[in-house]
Amino acid sequence: MSQPDAFNQAPSSAERDPRWARESLRLRRRYAKDKRFRFYTVLALLIAFAFLAVFLIDLVRRGAPALRQAEILTEIAYTPDTLEKPLNAFPEDTRDLVSDTVRWAVRSEVGWAEVTARVHFTEQVKEDPSNAIVDMKLTTDDLPFLFDGLTIPREHMLQLIDPSELGRLQQELISDPSLMGKNERVILRGSPALQQFLTDSTGLDEAVVEGAGRLDESDLAGMRFNAEKFGEGKSVEQWVLAHHDVDQYLKGYKYMKPESYPDPELAPITPEMAKRIDRLYDEGKIRLAFNHYFFTNGDSKTPETAGMWPAIVGSVMVLGIVLLLCLPIGVLTSIYLEEFAPDNIVTQTIEVNINNLAAIPSILFGVLGLVAFVTFGEWMGWGNLRTTAIVGGATLALMTLPVIIISTRAALRAVPDSIRRAGHAMGATRWQVVVHHVLPASISGIMTGSIIGLAQAMGETAPLIIVGLVAFVPEAPTGPVDPTTVMPAQIFSWWGMPQRAFQERAALAILVLLAVVFILNAIALVIRARSEKSW
Amino acid sequence: MTTTSDPSSPQIISDADTDAAQSSSEGFSQFASQVIERPRPDGVATDATPTVTFRDFSVFYGDFEAVKSVNAGVANREVTAIIGPSGCGKSTLLNAINRMTDLIPGCHTKGQCIYDGDDVYGPQTDVVWLRRRIGMVFQKPNPFPKSIYDNVAYGPRLHAGTSGSELDQIVENALRGAALWDEVKDRLHTNAMGMSGGQQQRLCIARALSIEPDLVLFDEPTSALDPQSTARIEDLIAELRGKYTIAIVTHNMQQAARISDYTMFMYEGELVEFSRTAELFTTPEHERTQRYVTGRFG
Structure with missing residues (x-):
């Protein structure tokens, strides 16, 4: 309703003529009511928009930091020593700051698992190479304290052996028929599951764990250093993902600051770590880079590598x-x-x-x-x-x-x-x-x-x-x-x-x-x- | 029902003649002066079978008898007008000819409606084929929401699968037949909805003509148009007469008088009178007809 403003004042003729006095008062009240009503509708709209704005602003505030991710510049040493103690690949001042995923990656890069298995070449091997693997008997020669000996069934052994090895065995038999009938212990490349087991004791079914553990104890299974790639040992310097605690600390979240904990020494980022992180940041060895993992990776146990x-x-x-x-x-x-x-x-x-x-x-x-x-x-x-x-x-x-x-x-x-x-x-x-x-x-x-x-x-x-x-x-x-x-x-x-x-x-x-x-x-x-x- | 006179040229019946024919002293129909007598079209014999014959034909909406036992016919290649007050059943009768009343739930008929020798409501009738041979133009212009070309081309494409230059020719002929060609020949592929009401109605006529029907039904074609468009369409219908059989429902008595050769007057579902237009307007047999055409009611 858009009337010229003159109408919003009660017409003066109404005020002059007593006949219109009552109606002019009502008219003024009606216009006032109109105005109030219009105001209420606009107010309602503003409230709705306010909710929307608050929601969006809060969301952007929470989500925008995720577009960046902390990375740390560190030396990684690929040496036989790393095989034993993977953490040693990193220098002391960055060791506890890198992401777990980086440590795992280093472990699988620096070498691979090996396992000794008993192999019996028979005719059936030509059809299905897994027939080459037979039960593995451990005796007191392997493990002095193993009084009763232990037989690991072939099904379990197969889980410990890398699948590519089976094909290789089959090819060997085909190309060298003199192998037929041979029954002996052979060192084979270990499966990824075995590799994981050897590094962090996970990855294998419960039934297999005992056998794998015994093999490990008796040195019939273990990690081997990748000398082809790293020679005597090599050291590289590169940017890697930092641990998500470091990332959160760097982004300034209060909950990650050591002061927020009743005992700062037990915080995920201790005061000493905090000082170190700040120093490295100032030196340019820690930075916040674009989080491309978010758009390329899938779900992950570690937040820093999680993507959608x-x-x-x-x-x-x-x-x-x-x-x-x-x-x-x-x-x-x-x-x-x-x-x-x-x-x-x-x-x-x-x-x-x-x-x-x-x-x-x-x-x-x-x-x-x-x-x-x-x-x-x-x-x-x-x-x-x-x-x-x-x-x-x-x-x-x-x-x-x-x-x-x-x-x-x-x-x-x-x-x-x-x-x-x-x-x-x-x-x-x-x-x-x-x-x-x-x-x-x-x-x-x-x-x-x-x-x-x-x-x-x-x-x-x-x-x-x-x-x-x-x-x-x-x-x-x-x-x-x-x-x-x-x-x-x-x-x-x-x-x-x-x-x-x-x-x-x-x-x-x-x-x-x-x-x-x-x-x-x-x-x-x-x-x-x-x-x-x-x- | 057959013509008694057969003039070689159209003649206007003068007021003097009508005066003498009046039986009542209540005045005469001013529309009588509008009646134009036209010669019988070439090739149509005097006692030729009408294109459509109604024999005791009734149409029911559920229990309501909208058309009560009509006995009449639509003459070959001439124009038959159906007039009457609102709600008298004239549109129903027209729609019953090409079985458009089938689309109304609860609608059924009694009696016979013979078109081209067969009972339209007989068990053997192919409704789609029937409707293909009978064209219809509605009260409110309803072109398809497609281009002008596609509107006129729809029928030939659908029934004969025509395409290419043959189709172009058919479209042009139809548009010429509807006196629309000159106005739209440069914009054949623009949307038909962008035309004026009168043009749209002529487009609907062209669309109906595109498949060469024998019979064309007009259901109050000009009641939604302005006088100028109305006049153009009336001229068009007069032109189409002689080539097509036409039945037109109208509540415009001037229109009925001007363009039709035969007129049916209906009232409350009954066919009150059916005769040549000239006679109906000058010497109606029934008093109700007389009162209607002199404007006493309706």
Whole structure:
């Protein structure tokens, strides 16, 4: 309501003429009420925007630090000594500041595991090389204190041997038939699992651990220095990822400062470490560099190497599956219900149920997905489909289908009947009227509704929790039956991690997710605006 | 129902003639002066079978009888107008000819509606084929939301699969037939919705003509248009007469008088009178007709 301001003053003629006195007072009050009401609406808008602004600002504040990551310039010594004590690869002043991942990487670079196994060349070896490995008997010669001896079954031995060695043995037998029948102990390259076991005692199944441990004790298994690559020993200087505690300290978080702890000496960053870090920073040996790992890596146990790339790929893949399932089924169902279904009790029941489906809490779809796809899939012999993109996609498709059906019906209804009648009068069959005239005219409405439904599906977490997509997924999926996760699930699992460095990554992931959803909605807006039709 | 006079040239019936024919002293129909008598089209015999024959034809919406037992016909290659007050069933009757009433749930018929020798509502009738042979133009212009070219080309493409230069020729002929070619020949591929109402209606006529129908049905084609567009379309219909059989529903009595050869007057679902336009407007048989055409009601 825009009246010239003169009107907002009660007209002076009203004040002069006593007949209008009562009404002019009321008129003034009415204008005042108007003004107040307008003010309230603007206030409401401002409050809503304030919430949005606070949310976004807080998110950016939390997530922006994750764009950078602490790196440290250090010498790494690859020597036989490193094999024994991997920590010694680093000089004293950087040893406790580098990321655990760097230490592990050094360990696997500096050498490899070796294991002595008993090999028996038989005819069967030519078909399947694993037949060459036979049970390994340890005697008191190997281990003086082993009174009863120990036999390690070949199945366990096979877990300790690198698979490439089996092929090599097979080739040896084929090229040198004189080996046939030989039964002796051979030193073979160890498997990655053995290597991990030898370095940090993990990586092997419990059953195998005893045997591997005995082999280690008796020096029949051990790490060997990679002399080919490092000769006598080599030392390199390079930038490596710093430990996430260092990263958090450098970014200035209060919780990482030693002073925040009741006993600073027991803090993750002690005062001495803090001084050292500051010194190295001033010397330029520690820096905050762009965190490219965030966009290239997958989930990781260490926050510094954690990234959301598999989550992004997983989201796109799941969304693609949702699209593939929802659009055809949803649009065709809508067409049938809107154009062809007779108006009887059956059709009405279907309509009521579809509307109800759209209102069901999303987590229930997760249970449905679990039963329908995972359990049914196992029963049908498709293997365990939990955590796969196809199950996530199918579950979300169930959830999005009612939304698409409802919005498509609205789009179809918006097409004026006159167009259908013109089509019929021209001699088009019922399906031709729909396909030639109604569908093309309603495409923009269908697309807008679909994109909005998909944008919603992109942010769903609850149903995917049940179906298992909230799992530790370090690698991006290559196909629909690979284990995968989606962005909101990744955010959810990172937020719950003990290391606080994951919090800032979760915040940044939220920003990425928001950006994607905004883009999808913007596309929907543009499509709708550009194809506004005037009938 | 057959013509009694067969003038070689159109003539306007003068007021003097009408005066003498009045049975009531309540005045005469001012529309009578608008009636134009046209010669029978070439090649149509005097007792030729009408294109459409209604025999005790009724149309029901559920239990409501919207058209009550009509006995009439639409003459070959002449214009038959159906007039009457709102709600008298004239649109229903027209829509029943090409079975557009099938699209209305609960609509059924009794009696016969014979088109081209077959009962339109017989069990053997192919509705799609029927509608292909009968063109329809609606009250509110409803071109498809496509280009002008695609609108006119739709019918030939759909039914004959025509394409290429043959299709171009058909489109041009249809647009010429609808007196629209000169106005749109430079913008054939622009959106049809961008035209004025009158142009859109002529486009709908061109669209209907594109597949060479035998019969064209006009359902109040000019009631949504301005007088100038109305006049152009009336001229167009007069031109089409002789080549196409035309049935037109109108509540504009001037229009009926000017362009039609036969007129049906309907009232509350019943066919009150059906005769040559000249006679209906000058010497109507029934009093109700008389009162309607003199503007007493409706």
